[in-house]
Amino acid sequence: xxxxxxxxxxxxxxxxxxxxxxxxxxxxxxxxxxxxxxxxxxxxxxxxxxxxxxxxxxxxxxxxxxxxxxxxxxxxxxxxxxxxxxxxxxxxxxxxxxxxxxxxxxxxxxxxxxxxxxxxxxxxxxxxxxxxxxxxxxxxxxxxxxxxxxxxxxxxxxxxxxxxxxxxxxxxxxxxxxx
Amino acid sequence: xxxxxxxxxxxxxxxxxxxxxxxxxxxxxxxxxxxxxxxxxxxx
Numbered sequence: 001x002x003x004x005x006x007x008x009x010x011x012x013x014x015x016x017x018x019x020x021x022x023x024x025x026x027x028x029x030x031x032x033x034x035x036x037x038x039x040x041x042x043x044x045x046x047x048x049x050x051x052x053x054x055x056x057x058x059x060x061x062x063x064x065x066x067x068x069x070x071x072x073x074x075x076x077x078x079x080x081x082x083x084x085x086x087x088x089x090x091x092x093x094x095x096x097x098x099x100x101x102x103x104x105x106x107x108x109x110x111x112x113x114x115x116x117x118x119x120x121x122x123x124x125x126x127x128x129x130x131x132x133x134x135x136x137x138x139x140x141x142x143x144x145x146x147x148x149x150x151x152x153x154x155x156x157x158x159x160x161x162x163x164x165x166x167x168x169x170x171x172x173x174x175x176x177x178x179x
Numbered sequence: 180x181x182x183x184x185x186x187x188x189x190x191x192x193x194x195x196x197x198x199x200x201x202x203x204x205x206x207x208x209x210x211x212x213x214x215x216x217x218x219x220x221x222x223x
Contacts, residue, residue, distance in 0.1 A: 007185055011192060018193050019210055022200045035211040097218060
C-alpha cells in the first residue's frame, strides 16, 4: 500500500516537472507569453509612435503583454490607468513563490527598466518607474480594486494600499522613454 | 507493480503528457490555468 502511494506521488511529481520544463521551453522564444509562462520578444504588432495616448482605453483591457529588454522575456500582466498615467502591478513580491515567479520586477528594480508593452496588438516602448508616492498610490489602488478585486470598496482599496505599503505589491508607472 | 513496469509507465505517461502539451493547445492552456489557480490561491 505504501509503495503504491509513493508510486502515485512519484507520477504526480513527474507530471509537474515535465509540465514546467516543457512549457518553459515551448514559450521562451515565442512572440509573447502564454497564460502563465514567460514568452520571448514581442515582434508582431504596429510600433506606436506619436503623442502620449489617452490611456483610459485600458479600462476595458484585462491584461497586456509586457516585455523586458534585459533580459528579453515577456509576461501577461494587469494594467491600471489613473490620473492620465498607466501602471502595472507585481504581486507576491515578499513571498517565496514571488521571488521565483516575479524575477522581472526585481530586474526592473535593479535598473533594467526599459520595456515594450503590447496592448490590443499595438506595441508601446516604455520605461518602468517604481511608484513610491502614497498620494498617487491611492488612485492606483482604487483602480486595481475596481478592475481586479471585485470593486473599489473601502476595504478592498485599503487592503491593496496596505499591500503596496508593505512591499507585497509593487506598482510601476509605464512612463514614456523620454521621461 | 515492480520497478521495471513502473519505470516504463512513467516514461509512457511523460511522453504522452509532453506531446499533449506541445501539440494540443487547449490541453496546455487547461494545465496552465490550473497551475495559475493553484498559485493565485496558495502563493503567500
